[in-house]
Amino acid sequence: MSSTARTLTIVLFLVLVLVTLAITIWANRQTRNATDFYAGGRSFSGFQNGMAIGGDYMSAASFLGIAGIIALSGYDGFLYSIGFLVAWLVALLLVAELLRNSGRYTMADVLAYRMRQTPVRTAASVSTIVVSIFYLLAQMVGAGSLVALLLGIKEGQTFLGLTPTTAKILTIVLIGILMIAYVVIGGMKGTTYVQIVKAFMLMLGAILMALLVAIAFRFNLSSLLGDAAAKSGKGAEFLEPGLKYGKDIAGNSGATLVSKLDLLSLGAALVLGTAGLPHVLIRFYAVPNAKAARRSVLWAIGIIGVFYLLTLALGFGAAALVGGKAIAAQDPGGNTAAPQLAQVLGARYLGGSTGGAVLLAVIAAVAFATILAVVAGLTLASSSSVAHDLYANVLRRGQTSEREEVNVARYAAFGVGAVAIVLAVFARSLNVAFLVAVAFAIAASANLPAILFSLFWKKFNTRGAVWGIYGGLISAVLVVLLSPICWGGSNSNLPAVKLTATQAADCGVPTSSTEVNNATALFSCTTPAPIPFSNPGLISIPIGFLAAYIGARTSRERDPERYAELEVRSLTGAGSV
Amino acid sequence: MATETPAPPAPPDEGRYRALQDSDGFGALRKAFRGFVFPTTVAFLVWYGLYVVLSAYARGFMGTKVVGHINVALVFGLLQFVSTFLIAWLYARFASRRLDPVADQLRQEIEGSEQQ
Numbered sequence: 001m002s003s004t005a006r007t008l009t010i011v012l013f014l015v016l017v018l019v020t021l022a023i024t025i026w027a028n029r030q031t032r033n034a035t036d037f038y039a040g041g042r043s044f045s046g047f048q049n050g051m052a053i054g055g056d057y058m059s060a061a062s063f064l065g066i067a068g069i070i071a072l073s074g075y076d077g078f079l080y081s082i083g084f085l086v087a088w089l090v091a092l093l094l095v096a097e098l099l100r101n102s103g104r105y106t107m108a109d110v111l112a113y114r115m116r117q118t119p120v121r122t123a124a125s126v127s128t129i130v131v132s133i134f135y136l137l138a139q140m141v142g143a144g145s146l147v148a149l150l151l152g153i154k155e156g157q158t159f160l161g162l163t164p165t166t167a168k169i170l171t172i173v174l175i176g177i178l179m180i181a182y183v184v185i186g187g188m189k190g191t192t193y194v195q196i197v198k199a200f201m202l203m204l205g206a207i208l209m210a211l212l213v214a215i216a217f218r219f220n221l222s223s224l225l226g227d228a229a230a231k232s233g234k235g236a237e238f239l240e241p242g243l244k245y246g247k248d249i250a251g252n253s254g255a256t257l258v259s260k261l262d263l264l265s266l267g268a269a270l271v272l273g274t275a276g277l278p279h280v281l282i283r284f285y286a287v288p289n290a291k292a293a294r295r296s297v298l299w300a301i302g303i304i305g306v307f308y309l310l311t312l313a314l315g316f317g318a319a320a321l322v323g324g325k326a327i328a329a330q331d332p333g334g335n336t337a338a339p340q341l342a343q344v345l346g347a348r349y350l351g352g353s354t355g356g357a358v359l360l361a362v363i364a365a366v367a368f369a370t371i372l373a374v375v376a377g378l379t380l381a382s383s384s385s386v387a388h389d390l391y392a393n394v395l396r397r398g399q400t401s402e403r404e405e406v407n408v409a410r411y412a413a414f415g416v417g418a419v420a421i422v423l424a425v426f427a428r429s430l431n432v433a434f435l436v437a438v439a440f441a442i443a444a445s446a447n448l449p450a451i452l453f454s455l456f457w458k459k460f461n462t463r464g465a466v467w468g469i470y471g472g473l474i475s476a477v478l479v480v481l482l483s484p485i486c487w488g489g490s491n492s493n494l495p496a497v498k499l500t501a502t503q504a505a506d507c508g509v510p511t512s513s514t515e516v517n518n519a520t521a522l523f524s525c526t527t528p529a530p531i532p533f534s535n536p537g538l539i540s541i542p543i544g545f546l547a548a549y550i551g552a553r554t555s556r557e558r559d560p561e562r563y564a565e566l567e568v569r570s571l572t573g574a575g576s577v
Numbered sequence: 578m579a580t581e582t583p584a585p586p587a588p589p590d591e592g593r594y595r596a597l598q599d600s601d602g603f604g605a606l607r608k609a610f611r612g613f614v615f616p617t618t619v620a621f622l623v624w625y626g627l628y629v630v631l632s633a634y635a636r637g638f639m640g641t642k643v644v645g646h647i648n649v650a651l652v653f654g655l656l657q658f659v660s661t662f663l664i665a666w667l668y669a670r671f672a673s674r675r676l677d678p679v680a681d682q683l684r685q686e687i688e689g690s691e692q693q
Contacts, residue, residue, distance in 0.1 A: 240636060241636065302662075
């Protein structure tokens with residue numbers, strides 16, 4: 001990275017930090033009571049909230065991650081985009097409006113509506129915190145590596161006296177402090193405006209780049225795809241599913257089956273996870289009524305859909321104009337594909353190397369904004385749940401003042417943020433991108449069954465909710481702990497891979513070793529995983545639904561009057577706050 | 578609080594909401610709502626599942642060229658976008674025409690009687 005681009009990147013980062021902090025301080029003056037803090041005073045319009053949902057939802061994994069997967073592995077990145085988008089129909093049709101009508105601040109408000117408060121709110125809060133921390137870790141560790149890459153600090157070099165390791169740690173801590181500040185000072189209002197600003201930046205950046213890609217290929221999609229496939233060296237296969245997910249492994253039907261089922265498992269978690277993500281669910285409370293909640297989801301579907309269409313152009317554009325080799329040389333995960341594409345496009349269309357540096361810096365700032373908005377949303381969701389569910393309703397049984405509850409939420413944001421910072425610093429060199437998919441799988445397995453049964457099934461009860469949440473949560477985490485993500489050894493279903501010198505050294509085996517299936521496994525490279533799937537969804541989602549069903553069936557607790565109240569209120573909006 | 582008070586405690590007449598739940602007006606609203614969202618959910622999940630399964634197992638079919646370098650996989654993927662936008666639009670239209678008027682009226686009746 002040239003020094004112009006680096007200076008400009010740092011300037012833009014600083015501007016972004018100052019603008020978002022100014023918004024947050026302004027929002028602080030508008031925050032007077034619990035509804036302001038938790039739900040932004042329910043004052044946002046459908047359009048504003050739709051943009052904020054987009055800003056909350058489209059993480060760096062969406063922007064840099066999907067563009068990178070498409071740039072390196074072709075079509076398979078598109079599978080992610082489609083899952084992430086279609087998932088919004090579950091939220092639109094089954095969850096958003098009913099939640100808005102019957103809850104106040106958190107996911108647990110709806111789950112505990114007709115149940116015993118203590119066990120259900122505790123379970124919902126545990127699940128909210130686990131999902132949010134996993135998602136936070138993925139974002140923060142990713143941000144650490146990303147900022148080092150965006151500033152162009154390579155191994156063995158220093159920048160302002162910082163080695164890549166210290167730069168990573170510093171970035172993680174800085175992002176942690178910023179997200180705590182947004183939430184503690186600005187609450188839901190501050191967080192929402194940060195997310196709206198980010199959504200606009202992300203859309204403008206993506207539209208500009210996609211437009212330049214389109215100009216480069218004279219608005220001819222087929223020639224873009226043709227060039228991308230030719231330059232990838234993989235030919236037509238680059239444009240078909242199967243290079244990354246659900247691989248066909250010649251002569252090994254067991255391994256092929258495992259790989260295909262893993263793809264189906266990923267697909268299930270993506271489409272069912274969104275409507276169970278706590279930081280997405282609390283956004284439905286930031287609008288005045290259910291109709292506005294519906295409109296905000298419609299806007300969200302619009303901008304998220306358009307954005308994922310644009311990533312197709314960005315990913316294939318990067319493959320065609322930058323090339324997989326140059327991208328993998330910077331980051332084997334492909335996360336720098338979009339910034340590298342920006343540099344090439346800027347140089348070609350915006351005036352030589354300066355233009356390249358400018359567009360690169362702008363896109364780097366967009367990526368930074370993207371991360372900030374998402375981590376703020378996650379911190380808000382978990383601290384709201386700690387304060388409103390655990391403190392106010394479990395610990396104090398509802399006997400607490402609003403002021404006290406909001407203060408606890410602010411302390412909780414400090415706590416959650418601090419835990420996330422410490423964990424992210426320790427996990428900084430691990431490959432944690434998988435945690436986003438795990439967070440979706442937990443949301444789909446633990447939260448969604450309980451939410452749907454609560455809203456639609458008369459006989460659902462406390463035991464069903466508790467069993468469903470813990471059953472889905474524990475099974476999803478357990479499957480991951482027993483999966484190739486943690487245990488990288490090879491066996492008949494997990495064929496050995498060719499190792500690079502670095503990977504072999506990391507694993508402590510010779511490069512000729514045939515013992516390793518996943519060289520980036522967390523616990524061991526040579527012990528084979530007891531469960532061959534990396535995505536827990538196919539196992540844990542059915543367990544979550546089944547546990548919720550069996551729990552409800554084996555308990556005699558029924559409260560038809562409260563269910564009637566929940567159903568009438570959720571569909572008509574009567575008595576909603 | 579200035580902007581928000583907790584929902585009023587349920588009136589002592591036990592069974593009030595069950596009566597509302599059993600009323601013809603609410604029954605019609607629930608039927609209309611479930612009649613739209615349940616079949617639609619099943620339909621889009623099956624349609625999405627088909628796409629994922631074909632991506633996993635029907636590589637030859639998905640790789641068939643349609644025009645130039647554009648293949649069935651890409652068209653199928655883009656159709657998932659089209660169907661998502663279409664369903665969202667259909668639901669919005671259905672809800673504002675068929676659900677909202679009924680829900681609003683029921684809400685007014687319920688809240689009106691709660692204030693008395």
